[in-house]
Amino acid sequence: MMHRMAASFVTATLLFVVNAVAQSAPQLPQVSIALPADVPSEKVWVQYVLYGPFGAHGGDRPRKHLSQLIEISAAVDGQHADQMKVFVWAPGCSIETFDIAIEESSDVHESFFCSPLSNITLAGRIKDGHIHGKRAAEVQVNYLAGWACGFFGFVDCRVPQISLGVANPDGQGVFEIDVPDFSADPIFSNGGNEFQLILREVKTWNPIAFLEPELETLQTPGRALKIVPSYPPNLVFIARKVN
Numbered sequence: 001m002m003h004r005m006a007a008s009f010v011t012a013t014l015l016f017v018v019n020a021v022a023q024s025a026p027q028l029p030q031v032s033i034a035l036p037a038d039v040p041s042e043k044v045w046v047q048y049v050l051y052g053p054f055g056a057h058g059g060d061r062p063r064k065h066l067s068q069l070i071e072i073s074a075a076v077d078g079q080h081a082d083q084m085k086v087f088v089w090a091p092g093c094s095i096e097t098f099d100i101a102i103e104e105s106s107d108v109h110e111s112f113f114c115s116p117l118s119n120i121t122l123a124g125r126i127k128d129g130h131i132h133g134k135r136a137a138e139v140q141v142n143y144l145a146g147w148a149c150g151f152f153g154f155v156d157c158r159v160p161q162i163s164l165g166v167a168n169p170d171g172q173g174v175f176e177i178d179v180p181d182f183s184a185d186p187i188f189s190n191g192g193n194e195f196q197l198i199l200r201e202v203k204t205w206n207p208i209a210f211l212e213p214e215l216e217t218l219q220t221p222g223r224a225l226k227i228v229p230s231y232p233p234n235l236v237f238i239a240r241k242v243n
Helices: 002-024 186-190
Strands: 030-034 045-052 055-060 069-073 083-089 096-101 108-111 119-126 137-145 161-167 174-180 193-201 207-213 235-241
Touching: 030 083, 045 069, 069 083, 096 108, 119 137, 119 193, 137 174, 161 174, 186 193
Parallel strands: 030 108, 119 235
Antiparallel strands: 030 069, 045 055, 045 083, 083 096, 119 174, 137 161, 137 193, 193 207, 207 235
């Protein structure tokens, strides 16, 4: 009987301590960004950086299927952030940026409003279309947001890449894909925008070659594809093998 009473006393004491610690622990802030009901949450792209006593800490945020809410903890290793910078993109929408001041233990609620952005057609031909030999290959198209380094306050950073989709070239290396008209996006004026085209294996996604526009007027300094309001038909690309 005494053993049971002692055990009950210990259990009650432990519960009291746990509850006391939980109540005294500071509530870490969270940032929530609501998406419009007609925006597929699983296709939304998010990149963020937190700033605080820990320095700068960034990443992307996986979207929850069938959830119209992006939720990001505004803390790193138990230390709350003072500021968060985020940019959000969804297919059919312009990029939207957020610069959020964060107060300790206060959640922040924002909304992403989709400003419509139309698509343009990119029709190309790989000059060395035989480069992949007998391997099934596809063209991966990425948007490189070079402006994001400056937006996040970094002199240099790993440039965020947004995957826009893939195209399947035929036997002659001809392919076609619709891409967002980022030239009409307000963020375009910040500079550092370009499309990167990669020829890769279908099954393994291993890169085979980078595709560079043969037309020099459409080349960026890094020999990627410039973003313009429209492209000439049958744009020729040169395949530069991956080392």
